[in-house]
Amino acid sequence: MRIGVFVCQCGTNIAGTVDTRAVAQRALDYPDVVFATDYMYTCSEPGQQEIQNAIAEHRLQGVVVAACSPRMHEPTFRRAVEKAGLNRYMFEMANIREHVSWIGQDRAANTLKAMELVRMAVEKLRRNEPLFASEVPINKRVLVIGGGVAGIQAALDCADAGLDVVLVEREQSIGGKMAKLDKTFPTIDCSSCILGPKMVDVAQKENITLHAYSEVESVSGYIGNFTVKIRKKATYVDWDACTGCGLCMEKCPSKKTVDRFNEALGVTTAIQIPFPQAIPKKARIQKDACRYFTTGKCKVCQKICPTGAVHYDMEDREVVEEVGAIIVATGYDLFDPAPYGEYGAGRYPDVITGIQFERILSASGPFGGHVKRPSDGKEPKDIVFVACVGSRDKSVDRPYCSGICCMYIAKQAILARDHLPGVNCYVFYMDIRSPGKNYDEFVRRAIEEYGVQYIRGRVGKIYPNGDRMVVQGADTLLGAQVEVEADLVVLATGVESSRGAKELAEKLRISYDQYGFYMESHPKLRPVETNTAGVYLAGACQGPKDIPASVAQGSAAAAKVLALFARDTIATDPQVAGVLESACIGCGKCLSVCPFGAIQWKTLRDGSRKADVLETVCQGCGLCNATCPPKAIQLRHFTDDQILAELDALCA
Amino acid sequence: MKNGQNLLRIQESRDAGFVERVERESGQRVSQCYQCGNCSASCAYTHVYDFPANQIMRLIQLGQKDVILRSRSIWLCAQCQACTTRCPCNIDVARVMETLRVLAVEAGAVTQKDIQLFYDEFLKSVAAFGRVFETGLLASYNMKSGKPMTDADLAPQVLRKGKLALLPHRIRGRKEVAAIVRRFMDGAPERG
Numbered sequence: 001m002r003i004g005v006f007v008c009q010c011g012t013n014i015a016g017t018v019d020t021r022a023v024a025q026r027a028l029d030y031p032d033v034v035f036a037t038d039y040m041y042t043c044s045e046p047g048q049q050e051i052q053n054a055i056a057e058h059r060l061q062g063v064v065v066a067a068c069s070p071r072m073h074e075p076t077f078r079r080a081v082e083k084a085g086l087n088r089y090m091f092e093m094a095n096i097r098e099h100v101s102w103i104g105q106d107r108a109a110n111t112l113k114a115m116e117l118v119r120m121a122v123e124k125l126r127r128n129e130p131l132f133a134s135e136v137p138i139n140k141r142v143l144v145i146g147g148g149v150a151g152i153q154a155a156l157d158c159a160d161a162g163l164d165v166v167l168v169e170r171e172q173s174i175g176g177k178m179a180k181l182d183k184t185f186p187t188i189d190c191s192s193c194i195l196g197p198k199m200v201d202v203a204q205k206e207n208i209t210l211h212a213y214s215e216v217e218s219v220s221g222y223i224g225n226f227t228v229k230i231r232k233k234a235t236y237v238d239w240d241a242c243t244g245c246g247l248c249m250e251k252c253p254s255k256k257t258v259d260r261f262n263e264a265l266g267v268t269t270a271i272q273i274p275f276p277q278a279i280p281k282k283a284r285i286q287k288d289a290c291r292y293f294t295t296g297k298c299k300v301c302q303k304i305c306p307t308g309a310v311h312y313d314m315e316d317r318e319v320v321e322e323v324g325a326i327i328v329a330t331g332y333d334l335f336d337p338a339p340y341g342e343y344g345a346g347r348y349p350d351v352i353t354g355i356q357f358e359r360i361l362s363a364s365g366p367f368g369g370h371v372k373r374p375s376d377g378k379e380p381k382d383i384v385f386v387a388c389v390g391s392r393d394k395s396v397d398r399p400y401c402s403g404i405c406c407m408y409i410a411k412q413a414i415l416a417r418d419h420l421p422g423v424n425c426y427v428f429y430m431d432i433r434s435p436g437k438n439y440d441e442f443v444r445r446a447i448e449e450y451g452v453q454y455i456r457g458r459v460g461k462i463y464p465n466g467d468r469m470v471v472q473g474a475d476t477l478l479g480a481q482v483e484v485e486a487d488l489v490v491l492a493t494g495v496e497s498s499r500g501a502k503e504l505a506e507k508l509r510i511s512y513d514q515y516g517f518y519m520e521s522h523p524k525l526r527p528v529e530t531n532t533a534g535v536y537l538a539g540a541c542q543g544p545k546d547i548p549a550s551v552a553q554g555s556a557a558a559a560k561v562l563a564l565f566a567r568d569t570i571a572t573d574p575q576v577a578g579v580l581e582s583a584c585i586g587c588g589k590c591l592s593v594c595p596f597g598a599i600q601w602k603t604l605r606d607g608s609r610k611a612d613v614l615e616t617v618c619q620g621c622g623l624c625n626a627t628c629p630p631k632a633i634q635l636r637h638f639t640d641d642q643i644l645a646e647l648d649a650l651c652a
Numbered sequence: 653m654k655n656g657q658n659l660l661r662i663q664e665s666r667d668a669g670f671v672e673r674v675e676r677e678s679g680q681r682v683s684q685c686y687q688c689g690n691c692s693a694s695c696a697y698t699h700v701y702d703f704p705a706n707q708i709m710r711l712i713q714l715g716q717k718d719v720i721l722r723s724r725s726i727w728l729c730a731q732c733q734a735c736t737t738r739c740p741c742n743i744d745v746a747r748v749m750e751t752l753r754v755l756a757v758e759a760g761a762v763t764q765k766d767i768q769l770f771y772d773e774f775l776k777s778v779a780a781f782g783r784v785f786e787t788g789l790l791a792s793y794n795m796k797s798g799k800p801m802t803d804a805d806l807a808p809q810v811l812r813k814g815k816l817a818l819l820p821h822r823i824r825g826r827k828e829v830a831a832i833v834r835r836f837m838d839g840a841p842e843r844g
Contacts, residue, residue: 342694388740394740394742395738395739430687457692457706458740460690460694460738472694473689474689474704476687476688476689476704479704479707480698481704
């Protein structure tokens with residue numbers, strides 16, 4: 001084999017602590033290497049051209065580039081060598097940046113290590129074989145998990161482009177957190193007025209299949225061909241028959257059921273449609289609150305239902321959907337303020353959370369949009385907002401900024417002043433973070449036009465005094481302790497990852513950070529992709545986000561799916577396992593270790609049983625290769641031969 | 653600034669070693685403070701401090717050794733630890749205040765002489781009897797601070813209720829306790 005070695009300087013990134021010229025010189029001593037050089041930026045256009053010229057000029061059969069991590073540029077160089085006529089797998093990369101120059105300052109040691117890594121790559125390349133991808137058809141249906149505003153946007157964009165969309169929502173209605181909001185910042189437009197039409201669109205599009213009150217059970221397959229099992233949870237109401245007339249809710253005798261949609265500020269019935277604009281507008285029985293389920297007697301809803309939709313014997317049902325891509329838009333949950341004992345949320349009825357105040361402001365909320373406090377229904381005269389409750393606080397394991405609270409407090413203070421012009425609003429804040437378009441102007445409006453009193457400091461404790469609450473905080477700008485008496489205290493609870501986010505990530509084989517937010521493939525350049533091909537992210541499941549950013553990501557994820565589906569087939573990765581049948585002893589160990597179910601039995605004409613790899617299912621993890629006793633199953637491009645040759649080179 | 657300084661030339665008055673010294677002695681990363689103010693919000697004595705707790709933390713970050721060590725706040729801190737409990741950065745603020753007192757004594761920069769006197773008399777009493785003898789401590793403190801009649805009006809009541817003893821109560825192991833106090837006193841200059 002005739003091998004060429006190209007050592008990248010990466011400007012000063014590598015050349016700063018590695019003698020790249022010496023590395024190239026040394027490479028000429030390695031077997032089969034006929035050409036070696038170093039270059040300022042090998043990934044640049046002229047850098048790639050230099051590789052292609054050398055392939056032609058020196059009749060190279062394989063290329064080693066010693067540069068950065070293969071994560072970014074292996075595809076670049078593979079394309080470059082392919083253009084020059086080589087097979088794209090006759091290429092190896094030695095990582096002398098992340099593994100060498102960025103982590104060590106000793107130039108001599110770094111240079112030596114770079115030489116050894118190049119030598120390993122050369123030895124591996126000498127045993128490489130051309131590999132060829134095969135094409136499999138793409139199933140042009142998309143699954144969207146989560147029906148909040150991000151998921152709705154993604155589903156609608158895909159449906160508008162003509163794709164078949166499957167939308168799975170865990171709750172009874174789509175709409176997510178946005179459906180609970182009264183108004184939205186910085187324009188104060190009504191949340192349900194702008195979200196409602198989109199929710200209706202979802203229901204009306206013929207190419208969107210909505211599975212509400214359903215959860216993803218399992219996901220198998222790979223990009224282009226996923227199989228998803230969805231559990232439709234029992235609602236005890238036949239949604240094909242239910243018309244959403246609401247008669248059952250009028251007659252249901254269990255009228256003291258905690259209203260979760262109204263954040264426990266009000267009560268509802270055991271059979272319920274969560275809110276007037278719900279999509280689908282269908283009733284569901286909450287089993288633990290239903291008189292029939294708890295006492296065995298009642299059945300009022302069944303008797304009253306004009307379409308006979310109520311079925312107490314309904315059970316969870318499983319449906320299977322085949323899709324080619326998945327968009328994850330599972331959103332977020334809000335921090336539970338219980339760890340802040342000194343704030344007394346849960347102990348004092350007039351210390352509430354931001355989302356609860358949102359329901360109080362809402363015309364469809366527990367008080368019909370009249371701003372009253374929960375304890376005695378009095379109109380508050382003084383309201384205190386406390387920022388950063390469960391944000392930027394290491395002591396409760398939430399060191400990150402939730403990004404939305406500064407804005408929603410400003411909005412709520414403005415709305416409170418709109419509802420009750422006489423009310424005084426105070427905001428305790430640490431910093432005001434308002435980097436969005438027209439956001440800072442909005443906060444200034446709260447301060448300048450609406451007279452909201454902003455106090456720079458955190459709150460130490462909240463305690464009752466008569467029927468009012470005393471908020472004790474600091475004004476760090478004054479250097480003083482301050483006390484504010486309030487009728488109502490609103491804690492701006494922060495954003496945390498959605499309940500169940502980690503379990504879903506494991507089903508999807510995507511990664512998440514220490515707080516349960518899903519990891520994007522690249523924080524700047526691949527913000528909606530995951531490291532699992534064919535699975536995309538949208539909205540707050542990736543990290544705290546406001547509505548505009550969530551909608552933008554919903555559209556971005558849809559665009560990625562459309563780009564994927566613009567082709568009819570997808571090239572499979574040929575770096576998969578293969579079986580040498582003459583060596584296979586039919587022990588079946590590979591079948592039991594394969595995490596993807598990619599290996600099955602195959603019977604030869606002589607009746608013997610051999611392992612057989614489904615190449616489209618195999619993910620190339622190599623577990624079978626490591627397990628196989630006679631080493632009959634080998635992961636292509638990472639065979640035992642190749643890896644041992646690298647080790648030999650290292651130990652030589 | 654208070655103390656008559658409205659302009660602080662922070663480069664001139666900065667003592668870079670001080671920041672490191674406070675962090676080492678207290679075991680706390682003062683650099684993590686982001687000035688939320690919860691320590692001052694929670695503090696029972698902010699109203700009598702010359703610098704609220706968050707400003708003390710800020711002054712440490714700026715290396716303003718002289719201003720801090722001469723401040724009244726570090727001596728008025730009651731070590732109730734409300735600040736420590738509520739600090740979102742997990743800084744033991746009360747521990748830092750205590751460290752600052754030790755450094756102030758070491759630097760001879762104590763402005764609250766009476767409070768230092770009280771601590772000294774307290775330790776002397778502990779060294780002598782193995783535990784504090786309150787009546788004796790009060791008498792010696794009152795005499796030495798030049799305010800002999802302070803709280804004297806309370807004496808009949810507390811004595812009648814048996815809250816204060818007229819004679820010291822000696823404990824076993826007095827020598828060992830005295831050794832601890834002595835070791836602390838002798839070691840003071842070399843700590844750090």
